[in-house]
Amino acid sequence: MTTPTAVALEDAKVAFRLGDGRVYTAVEKAHLAVAQGEFVAIVGPTGCGKSTLLNIAAGLLRPAAGSVKIFDRPLAGLNRDAGYLFQADALFPWKTALDNVSIGLEIKGTPRAEALPRAQKWLTSVGLGAFANRYPHMLSGGQRKRVALAQVLIRDPKILLMDEPFGPLDAQTRQVMGNLLLDLWNADRKAVLFVTHDLEEAIALADRVVIMSAGPSSRIIGDWRVSLPRPRDIFEVRLDKEFHALHREIWSVLKDEVMKGYAQSTQAAEAV
């Protein structure tokens, strides 16, 4: 059985030109494939370039070398098959929750009269049916993430790219959001590339956990399959024996990188 590859990064390299003319290599030769319907989490220490990798898959950044293929076609420009959930607040502050969700359809030319009821349905399915007329600043951080999720999903993208989407939320809200994400994902199993620094979150959500080394020139240094049964409940799965075994195994690798990343960032701070 061959499932099509949704996202393929082939030896993708990310480099930036610094202000003083030197070239900073963020990611070195990243090789990663996400199959259709697969949920892949990328975990790595702070500053290892996992978000840049995501931006490359989105087409927001061009790789310095290597290639990006989306459904076996080289990516040119923005990735039109992907929905992107940002870490920071990305909602349009001047639109109500309902308009923020319906805009995804209206851009494609769906008449507003048709887009609004569908947006309302999506708001209801992320649990915000009663908040349609609120503006983003009137919503809590978790509620804003829900709106953002609905905004992305209403367009029915084939690929979901998520950049520490629940990073700014408190621990309980993160778990609730994680479960919501899994529920929605279960409905049609899109390919997901999920960046996080939280290993527990990664194992609880994903089919595969990919570990990156500390930057600069970070590489992918590990790839684990998570065979915990689905559908999962994030609260429950954390108590599972297999979860703990896997966590211990991955953490033994990740720990060194985290310490390295930490040491580098303190050195850099001292150098400045």
Added chain:
Amino acid sequence: MSRPTLLALQVLVAVVCIVLWQVLSTVPVFGKILLPPFFFSNPFDVFSQIVKWFASGVIWKHLGITLAESILAFVIGSLGGVLVGFWFARQPLVAAVFDPYVKMVNALPRVVLAPIFALWLGLGIWSKVALGVTLVFFIVFFNVYQGVKEVSRTVLDNGRMLGMSERQLMQHVYWPSALSWMFSSLHTSVGFAVVGAVVGEYLGSAAGLGYLIQQAEGVFDVAGVFAGMFVLSAFVILIDYGVTLVERRLLVWRPTVDGRG
């Protein structure tokens, strides 16, 4: 502090000032009147002057003219500011080329332009409108420019990832952002529209509040000058209140300053 108490205290300030003014300008202190009527008039005369203006109806014509000039200055200045601000923000090269000239014109005290405008556009309302436009334009221009420049990177990327074309980004991202900056300076720009109108009238005209004050001054009618000033202040407060109402309607999506909804 409760609203009625606050209001009572505010009224109290006015009452104390007016009573002091009346007393000091009519009752001698140690054989000397501290506020000579020739220079300071007195509240009673000023008030009767205002009543006379309103009773005879002359004031309405002047108010109407000043209002018309202010509105025209505001509308034309804002329109120009929005268009040019947008253009400059989207075309960095144009902005860079014109930058020194924009700074030069903006640094110029606008009053010196009044005689030129009077020469070019005559003594009617248009020379006053032009003066107001030069004031309003720059406030709106700088704000719109800033608004377009400072659109959040994430919001912009989000728009792109949602599939917005350049035109749609303009409509759904740049435009609302620029407008919100413009509206946040609404009080200032409306205020400057009135300043432009009144200063223009003061320097040469045949009607308007500025003309009224200038006429009174020309014949040493201090009561008339003060009366004109009070009518003008009331006029500005009323306009400002109107702006507040508009603002509340347009900026519902913005968090209030203290962070509550």
